[in-house]
Amino acid sequence: MDIPTHDAPQPRIGADPAERVIGQSAVFQRLLQLVRRVAPTDKTVLIWGPTGAGKEVIAHELHRHSRLAGQPFIDLNCAAIPEHLMEAELFGHARGAFTGAQGSRVGLLAQVGRGTLFLDEIGELPLALQPKLLRVLETRSFRPLGSVESQHFAGRVVAATHRDLQAAVRDGRFREDLFYRLSVFVLSLPGLDQRRDDIPALIDHFSAMQPRPLRFSSDAVSRLRQARWPGNVRQLRSLVDRLGVLADGPLITADMLGEFLELQIHPWQTDAGELADALLALPGENKLEAAETLLLNRALQLSRGNKTAAARVLGVGRKVVERRLGARADQRQRLRELLAEGGRLIDGGDFAAAARELSRGLSLLEGVSLQREAKEEHFHLLRQLGICHSAQHGWSSAEAMSCYESALAVGKGLECEPEIMSILFGIWTSQLMSLELDRARGTAQQMLQRGQATGDGSALADAHFAMANTLFWLGDHAEVLACLDRGGLLRGGAGRRMGTQGFDLSGLVLTFEGLSAFQLGHFSRARLALEALLERRPEEDQPFSYAIALQGAVWLACLFEDDSLGKLAGEMEQLSRRHGFAFYLGIAQFFQGCELARRGEHPQAEAAMEEGYRGQMLRHGGKLFHSVYAWKRCELLLATGRADEGRQLAEHALELAMAHKERAYLGELLIARAAALRALGDEAGAEQGLRSALTMAEALGAAPSRVEAATRLAGMLAASGREEQARAALANALRACDGRMEPAHPVLQRARRLLGSLPGGRADYNARTGANHGF
Numbered sequence: 001m002d003i004p005t006h007d008a009p010q011p012r013i014g015a016d017p018a019e020r021v022i023g024q025s026a027v028f029q030r031l032l033q034l035v036r037r038v039a040p041t042d043k044t045v046l047i048w049g050p051t052g053a054g055k056e057v058i059a060h061e062l063h064r065h066s067r068l069a070g071q072p073f074i075d076l077n078c079a080a081i082p083e084h085l086m087e088a089e090l091f092g093h094a095r096g097a098f099t100g101a102q103g104s105r106v107g108l109l110a111q112v113g114r115g116t117l118f119l120d121e122i123g124e125l126p127l128a129l130q131p132k133l134l135r136v137l138e139t140r141s142f143r144p145l146g147s148v149e150s151q152h153f154a155g156r157v158v159a160a161t162h163r164d165l166q167a168a169v170r171d172g173r174f175r176e177d178l179f180y181r182l183s184v185f186v187l188s189l190p191g192l193d194q195r196r197d198d199i200p201a202l203i204d205h206f207s208a209m210q211p212r213p214l215r216f217s218s219d220a221v222s223r224l225r226q227a228r229w230p231g232n233v234r235q236l237r238s239l240v241d242r243l244g245v246l247a248d249g250p251l252i253t254a255d256m257l258g259e260f261l262e263l264q265i266h267p268w269q270t271d272a273g274e275l276a277d278a279l280l281a282l283p284g285e286n287k288l289e290a291a292e293t294l295l296l297n298r299a300l301q302l303s304r305g306n307k308t309a310a311a312r313v314l315g316v317g318r319k320v321v322e323r324r325l326g327a328r329a330d331q332r333q334r335l336r337e338l339l340a341e342g343g344r345l346i347d348g349g350d351f352a353a354a355a356r357e358l359s360r361g362l363s364l365l366e367g368v369s370l371q372r373e374a375k376e377e378h379f380h381l382l383r384q385l386g387i388c389h390s391a392q393h394g395w396s397s398a399e400a401m402s403c404y405e406s407a408l409a410v411g412k413g414l415e416c417e418p419e420i421m422s423i424l425f426g427i428w429t430s431q432l433m434s435l436e437l438d439r440a441r442g443t444a445q446q447m448l449q450r451g452q453a454t455g456d457g458s459a460l461a462d463a464h465f466a467m468a469n470t471l472f473w474l475g476d477h478a479e480v481l482a483c484l485d486r487g488g489l490l491r492g493g494a495g496r497r498m499g500t501q502g503f504d505l506s507g508l509v510l511t512f513e514g515l516s517a518f519q520l521g522h523f524s525r526a527r528l529a530l531e532a533l534l535e536r537r538p539e540e541d542q543p544f545s546y547a548i549a550l551q552g553a554v555w556l557a558c559l560f561e562d563d564s565l566g567k568l569a570g571e572m573e574q575l576s577r578r579h580g581f582a583f584y585l586g587i588a589q590f591f592q593g594c595e596l597a598r599r600g601e602h603p604q605a606e607a608a609m610e611e612g613y614r615g616q617m618l619r620h621g622g623k624l625f626h627s628v629y630a631w632k633r634c635e636l637l638l639a640t641g642r643a644d645e646g647r648q649l650a651e652h653a654l655e656l657a658m659a660h661k662e663r664a665y666l667g668e669l670l671i672a673r674a675a676a677l678r679a680l681g682d683e684a685g686a687e688q689g690l691r692s693a694l695t696m697a698e699a700l701g702a703a704p705s706r707v708e709a710a711t712r713l714a715g716m717l718a719a720s721g722r723e724e725q726a727r728a729a730l731a732n733a734l735r736a737c738d739g740r741m742e743p744a745h746p747v748l749q750r751a752r753r754l755l756g757s758l759p760g761g762r763a764d765y766n767a768r769t770g771a772n773h774g775f
């Protein structure tokens with residue numbers, strides 16, 4: 001007789017019925033009594049119980065106590081056989097019944113004779129087969145596929161399930177009539193948690209089955225009695241089996257159990273389908289290989305790297321394990337070579353080629369085989385690829401960010417602190433440049449925490465600078481100075497302190513100290529910072545440090561409306577061109593534009609500002625400078641009679657600033673918009689705008705914009721005959737800044753000139769401040 005072959009497990013015929021059934025607990029004993037009472041009848045029985053609780057053992061027990069104990073016991077797992085083969089399996093088929101049926105086949109219904117047919121996982125029986133099985137039970141006859149003759153079914157059906165069959169009936173997944181036909185008797189099997197008293201005897205029973213005898217100390221037994229057993233008796237048995245292979249000696253103590261209990265795999269908590277789905281969701285293309293790697297890794301972990309023991313756990317020869325490990329070592333070597341090659345190409349500035357090599361390395365890691373053991377290589381691949389992307393596409397590149405973020409996730413737990421800090425710095429820069437200030441502050445905070453945890457001074461310095469810089473754009477100028485101070489970065493003198501990123505940190509610190517001091521009205525401090533920046537003489541081998549110093553200097557010179565602005569910006573432009581510092585070239589051109597505007601050379605000013613901001617800064621850095629640009633360009637537009645364009649620009653910049661909580665130059669932007677409105681003839685709008693600017697500047701503690709807004713407002717009030725209000729507004733703003741400002745600063749000079757021109761203004765101011773500034 002030709003029997004068609006398939007990959008499904010063959011049913012076991014005549015499984016060892018002599019296997020002892022262990023269980024003295026009251027609940028289990030009651031069940032056994034019931035088993036013995038039901039067994040001699042030939043009625044159908046449904047065994048319900050959680051997975052691994054011993055349903056098959058009970059089915060054997062039923063068979064053993066039945067009148068037909070000498071007859072076959074056949075078990076068929078309904079979940080393990082593909083639907084299209086199940087019917088032939090059960091009913092058998094005649095020759096030629098379907099394509100490929102070269103011979104006839106005797107089905108299990110016939111094979112079982114007068115014995116017990118155990119249908120395990122009956123809940124998985126395909127819906128199409130359910131009425132056919134029902135008919136067998138009702139008529140006690142069946143017809144093999146392709147046959148015209150009915151045969152008598154003489155056996156007994158015992159079914160089992162861990163599912164709630166009534167729920168399956170409600171959901172339409174199981175036929176109600178079959179359910180009632182099967183559950184003539186229902187035996188409910190308790191889970192191991194409900195019969196913990198059986199645990200010691202079960203441990204003894206399974207220990208005795210080991211090739212090497214095992215003994216459990218009493219604390220080990222009580223630990224096992226207390227453990228959770230979602231996989232029930234099968235889980236307990238696997239644990240003892242594993243101990244039998246892996247324990248160093250025969251005595252098992254509670255301490256040794258910890259590791260084994262923690263490492264328990266619970267495939268029984270899920271069903272085979274779910275388990276397979278989880279495996280199919282593994283990373284990489286080749287899922288079979290991924291699943292195999294997972295098994296190998298686990299076996300090695302359980303056997304603590306012992307290949308012979310791992311091979312035993314896996315049920316393969318040691319050579320198989322060795323071959324797989326050898327292949328992995330080769331792959332890892334290749335990974336290291338790619339990483340080294342990537343590093344060399346980065347050093348040589350060939351970022352595109354480096355990215356290609358590094359990506360190759362990443363694709364090697366796509367499967368799960370190397371992911372665990374090559375974590376460090378994985379981290380460096382992602383980090384270096386991030387460097388390539390930011391070098392090629394700018395700090396804000398999405399690819400760079402995603403590499404950095406993945407690197408951080410992979411790098412958790414690795415001892416690569418300097419590299420992790422450098423990634424965080426990269427992420428922070430990108431967030432700052434794209435005006436994601438809240439996120440930038442979060443990253444700076446993370447850097448501070450890491451720096452504090454490791455106590456690394458350089459990392460802490462970087463972190464304080466990052467935080468101070470973020471705070472500057474958030475408009476919290478007093479906190480900028482406090483943060484730089486907390487980081488021990490102030491009063492660094494003329495020396496150079498390089499940050500871990502290779503930047504001249506002291507030049508940057510002086511810049512933000514100066515800018516914040518300026519906004520707070522501490523003009524003399526800001527001026528000192530400007531002078532210290534100018535003292536940082538160019539050094540041939542450190543052009544980038546000089547570019548940083550010049551950046552701070554031109555920016556401050558612009559704020560101070562100094563005559564040196566043009567010369568400094570020119571110097572910065574030349575330096576940046578010479579060394580290819582595109583972003584710094586943009587800054588230089590932009591400030592050149594500001595200087596040209598001051599001199600009234602409007603067309604050239606406009607060209608320089610546009611080229612600097614749009615041509616370079618936006619392209620190579622980000623939109624961080626948008627408010628400085630909008631403020632200065634709006635002034636230029638007003639000077640050339642394009643007030644409406646100026647208003648639009650200022651309004652757009654205000655929207656952006658508000659959306660990103662960027663407040664560094666918010667007062668200046670509000671003033672610029674008010675000036676545009678006034679130029680457009682909207683006097684009321686302009687007055688309102690200036691009042692808002694005044695309030696905003698006051699709230700931010702920003703002195704220059706406060707005085708400027710008050711001066712412009714006073715000018716409007718005086719022009720409309722409200723001289724008293726004008727004088728009060730001006731005197732208030734000046735008084736608030738009094739004692740901190742340099743008398744020579746142009747903003748103050750304009751304010752004082754106006755106040756002096758108002759009736760009683762000079763006397764009023766001098767009387768209130770007790771000063772005599774000699775208007």
Ligand SMILES: Nc1ncnc2c1ncn2[C@@H]1O[C@H](COP(=O)(O)OP(=O)(O)OP(=O)(O)O)[C@@H](O)[C@H]1O
Nearest residue numbers: 020021022023050051052053054055056057233234
């Ligand atoms: N009372 C018991 N005495 C001895 N061994 C038992 C007992 N109960 C279960 N076992 C053992 O536990 C393992 C699981 O038992 P069994 O296969 O009968 O569980 P099951 O409930 O049918 O599982 P599943 O739901 O996965 O089909 C088997 O190795 C079995 O020998």
